[in-house]
Amino acid sequence: MSNDAPRDTRIPVIRELTHADMETLHQLEKQIFPDPWPKESFDEIFNNPDWRALIAEVNAEIVGYACILVSAGEMHLANIAVVEAWRRKSVARRLLERILELAIAEKCAMILLEVRVSNSGARAFYERNGFKELYTRKRYYRKPVEDALVMVRYLA
Numbered sequence: 495m496s497n498d499a500p501r502d503t504r505i506p507v508i509r510e511l512t513h514a515d516m517e518t519l520h521q522l523e524k525q526i527f528p529d530p531w532p533k534e535s536f537d538e539i540f541n542n543p544d545w546r547a548l549i550a551e552v553n554a555e556i557v558g559y560a561c562i563l564v565s566a567g568e569m570h571l572a573n574i575a576v577v578e579a580w581r582r583k584s585v586a587r588r589l590l591e592r593i594l595e596l597a598i599a600e601k602c603a604m605i606l607l608e609v610r611v612s613n614s615g616a617r618a619f620y621e622r623n624g625f626k627e628l629y630t631r632k633r634y635y636r637k638p639v640e641d642a643l644v645m646v647r648y649l650a
């Protein structure tokens with residue numbers, strides 16, 4: 495392909511969270527989740543070097559994000575979300591690709607996550623991307639109260 499070919503600007507760019515994203519992120523979190531993270535939880539990302547957050551952006555619009563924590567050689571995928579209009583367009587897959595790169599760079603043995611047992615879409619996404627069910631954590635979530643499924647993807 496020629497270098498002069500127009501770039502597909504609708505492919506999301508994955509980048510690190512900045513302070514300028516915080517208000518939008520908070521609004522999206524409230525739109526997407528029934529029990530959104532409070533603002534202070536996102537602030538923690540800037541205060542604790544073990545936390546990272548990635549933003550998926552298309553033409554300066556945030557279309558998805560993910561928050562990860564590296565601890566004791568394991569990566570915890572704490573949060574991943576894509577705005578409704580951008581779902582099933584591989585935005586989360588691209589975020590996960592970057593997360594995998596970071597996990598490998600950090601020499602993590604595995605990526606762990608929790609997901610609501612009723613969240614069939616997210617469970618299908620994780621299964622499609624190599625995560626396996628480990629066990630159930632009873633009444634892990636609030637608003638509404640629900641069990642969490644703990645899932646893992648081991649890294650070679």
Ligand SMILES: CC(C)(COP(=O)(O)OP(=O)(O)OC[C@H]1O[C@@H](n2cnc3c(N)ncnc32)[C@H](O)[C@@H]1OP(=O)(O)O)[C@@H](O)C(=O)NCCC(=O)NCCS
Binds near residue numbers: 574581588615616
């Ligand atoms: C789960 C979520 C992050 C997936 O994001 P996404 O960008 O739509 O996912 P992708 O387009 O990268 O999906 C990749 C593959 O995962 C699977 N998948 C994703 N969403 C799915 C769904 N709702 N139902 C079934 N399979 C799904 C499919 O195999 C899909 O490939 P395909 O579209 O070619 O069939 C998104 O639905 C979301 O934000 N949900 C609300 C927030 C949430 O529940 N987050 C998870 C908290 S644990």
